[in-house]
Amino acid sequence: MVDVKRAIKYFASYLKQYWISLTFVVVITIVSTYFQVKAPSYMGKAITELANYLGQYMNPTTHAIASKTPFYHALESMMLFFILTAITMFISSFLSSRVSAQASGRMRIGLFAKLQRMTIKYFDTHRDGEILSLFTSDLDNIFNAMNQAIFQLLSQFALFVGIIWMMFDQNVKLAWVTMASTPVAIIIAWVIISRARHFIDAQQDATGSMNGYINEQINGEKIIITQGLQEESIAGFMPHNEKVKQATFKGQVYSGMLFPLMQGLSLLNLAIVIFFGSWLIVSEGMDKAVGLGLIVVFVNYSQQYYQPITQITSIYNMLQLAVTGARRLSDVHDQDEEINPADGQELSSIKSGVTLENIHFGYTADKEILHGVSIQVDKGEMVALVGPTGSGKTTVMNLLNRFYDVDDGAVKFDGVDIRHLDLKSLRDHVGIVLQDSVLFSGTVADNIKFGAPKATEEDMINAAKQANIHEFIVSLPAGYQTIVDDENSVFSTGQKQLLAIARTILTNPAFLILDEATSNVDTVTEARIQAAMDNVIAGRTSFVIAHRLKTILGADKIVVLKDGKVIEQGSHEALLSKGGFYSELYHNQMVFD
Numbered sequence: 001m002v003d004v005k006r007a008i009k010y011f012a013s014y015l016k017q018y019w020i021s022l023t024f025v026v027v028i029t030i031v032s033t034y035f036q037v038k039a040p041s042y043m044g045k046a047i048t049e050l051a052n053y054l055g056q057y058m059n060p061t062t063h064a065i066a067s068k069t070p071f072y073h074a075l076e077s078m079m080l081f082f083i084l085t086a087i088t089m090f091i092s093s094f095l096s097s098r099v100s101a102q103a104s105g106r107m108r109i110g111l112f113a114k115l116q117r118m119t120i121k122y123f124d125t126h127r128d129g130e131i132l133s134l135f136t137s138d139l140d141n142i143f144n145a146m147n148q149a150i151f152q153l154l155s156q157f158a159l160f161v162g163i164i165w166m167m168f169d170q171n172v173k174l175a176w177v178t179m180a181s182t183p184v185a186i187i188i189a190w191v192i193i194s195r196a197r198h199f200i201d202a203q204q205d206a207t208g209s210m211n212g213y214i215n216e217q218i219n220g221e222k223i224i225i226t227q228g229l230q231e232e233s234i235a236g237f238m239p240h241n242e243k244v245k246q247a248t249f250k251g252q253v254y255s256g257m258l259f260p261l262m263q264g265l266s267l268l269n270l271a272i273v274i275f276f277g278s279w280l281i282v283s284e285g286m287d288k289a290v291g292l293g294l295i296v297v298f299v300n301y302s303q304q305y306y307q308p309i310t311q312i313t314s315i316y317n318m319l320q321l322a323v324t325g326a327r328r329l330s331d332v333h334d335q336d337e338e339i340n341p342a343d344g345q346e347l348s349s350i351k352s353g354v355t356l357e358n359i360h361f362g363y364t365a366d367k368e369i370l371h372g373v374s375i376q377v378d379k380g381e382m383v384a385l386v387g388p389t390g391s392g393k394t395t396v397m398n399l400l401n402r403f404y405d406v407d408d409g410a411v412k413f414d415g416v417d418i419r420h421l422d423l424k425s426l427r428d429h430v431g432i433v434l435q436d437s438v439l440f441s442g443t444v445a446d447n448i449k450f451g452a453p454k455a456t457e458e459d460m461i462n463a464a465k466q467a468n469i470h471e472f473i474v475s476l477p478a479g480y481q482t483i484v485d486d487e488n489s490v491f492s493t494g495q496k497q498l499l500a501i502a503r504t505i506l507t508n509p510a511f512l513i514l515d516e517a518t519s520n521v522d523t524v525t526e527a528r529i530q531a532a533m534d535n536v537i538a539g540r541t542s543f544v545i546a547h548r549l550k551t552i553l554g555a556d557k558i559v560v561l562k563d564g565k566v567i568e569q570g571s572h573e574a575l576l577s578k579g580g581f582y583s584e585l586y587h588n589q590m591v592f593d
């Protein structure tokens with residue numbers, strides 16, 4: 001119920017701006033239903049007029065005055081109502097499709113924009129596939145429900161009410177006869193739909209875990225191949241596939257039952273209506289032409305009568321999926337956004353330096369990762385952070401760029417708490433090169449200019465030269481115009497990081513954070529990265545997370561982090577002569593652990 005309320009709130013927030021179109025859809029649907037339910041009465045009238053005509057025509061005394069005109073008029077009215085039904089249905093369907101497409105388009109924009117405003121925490125705690133499924137399955141389910149289910153619900157409900165109203169208008173007794181089997185139909189439809197839903201839910205669960213398995217196996221494909229585990233991988237896939245197959249089959253069997261059963265019930269009802277109709281004509285001594293017309297009208301109504309019941313119960317599933325989708329999207333919209341102080345100070349350059357003051361921080365309340373870390377980076381200095389894996393190096397970097405806020409203590413730029421700085425100006429002046437550099441779809445040039453699209457060609461080439469990647473780029477057949485994307489590029493991990501360094505150089509950041517690439521870097525690329533780092537760092541206030549000690553020998557200060565605490569700091573020489581943890585690290589070459 002809570003889900004339904006949230007779903008209604010979510011839909012309302014997007015649909016309210018289309019209230020004029022929606023009101024029009026409601027009105028036109030009612031008009032269309034009126035035409036639809038009125039048409040059979042003209043059909044009955046046409047039959048009555050035809051019977052009257054034939055009666056007069058066959059009778060020698062009235063043969064001369066027999067006229068087909070009333071029959072033609074009734075036929076014309078019937079045709080007109082059928083045509084008007086079709087036209088109004090088309091207008092209603094056109095408008096509702098337009099509203100659905102526009103509203104779901106806005107939902108997509110709303111979701112994408114929300115993701116852009118969200119904190120890194122959300123991305124750290126949700127899997128890519130999970131986020132992507134919001135755009136694919138959830139928004140699709142919502143669109144389908146809006147486009148078909150909601151408007152179907154409206155039109156089928158109107159049809160149901162309209163038919164009942166018309167039936168009572170035409171003949172009360174026959175109306176009751178037609179409706180007598182309604183409870184049976186509703187119970188049958190409900191039981192079948194509930195069973196089908198049970199298997200459809202099971203199918204979705206089974207598909208979800210099968211996709212999880214496929215995803216995991218694809219990610220681990222290299223290990224599977226190198227260890228020769230292909231057969232085991234296939235064997236592991238089988239039970240998942242079997243579950244999906246079984247649930248899909250049972251779900252389809254049940255949902256497939258609904259239509260034929262309702263059709264059968266409707267035909268049975270039809271026979272009952274014809275039987276009672278004929279009995280009524282005789283017992284009430286009804287005029288035979290009027291009686292025939294009445295039976296034709298009720299044959300038509302009883303055929304249409306089951307349609308709304310079948311449709312409404314079968315779209316229930318669609319609505320259920322949309323409610324779940326809307327709840328999941330509402331959850332995303334309720335997530336924390338990055339907090340930008342209302343009158344945040346602008347950061348334009350580093351005048352004195354960047355400080356971490358007695359920082360305590362944990363990703364979750366129950367586990368502190370940094371326990372009172374203090375680090376001072378003076379203007380123009382290069383400070384390197386080293387330490388064993390899991391010591392908290394990346395966490396420090398996350399705080400320096402305000403990906404997360406500290407629990408206690410403060411990160412300060414020129415003495416100003418990072419929480420009082422304008423977020424955009426902070427991000428504009430802090431350059432960051434991550435370990436796993438990402439390439440965006442586009443040309444190499446687009447990728448370098450990503451953070452500074454207005455940079456000149458000359459500046460871009462200079463940045464690439466400083467990053468030691470220019471020669472490699474020009475050796476490619478299409479040079480800077482080579483088309484790349486993250487999955488499909490000619491660049492190795494190390495080269496991707498050089499491109500990222502070029503990208504950062506071009507933005508000319510006042511403060512630079514560099515998380516050195518650790519894996520898959522050959523010695524030539526390593527030397528290039530070293531030279532590129534030297535170029536980008538020169539004269540800039542910078543903070544380097546080092547995995548290879550030889551890349552930071554020239555650092556002004558080396559800070560050693562262990563178990564979330566700073567245990568040593570000083571120059572390379574000073575730390576070596578101290579003979580502590582750093583010197584041990586250095587001598588044992590334990591940099592890659």
Ligand SMILES: Nc1ncnc2c1ncn2[C@@H]1O[C@H](COP(=O)(O)OP(=O)(O)OP(=O)(O)O)[C@@H](O)[C@H]1O
Binds near residue numbers: 124125390
């Ligand atoms: N998003 C997160 N949520 C919860 N805990 C996290 C998160 N990221 C890191 N941690 C935990 O914080 C601790 C420090 O991790 P961090 O990534 O900062 O270490 P690191 O020194 O950079 O390690 P490495 O050298 O292996 O990259 C680890 O215990 C890790 O499990």
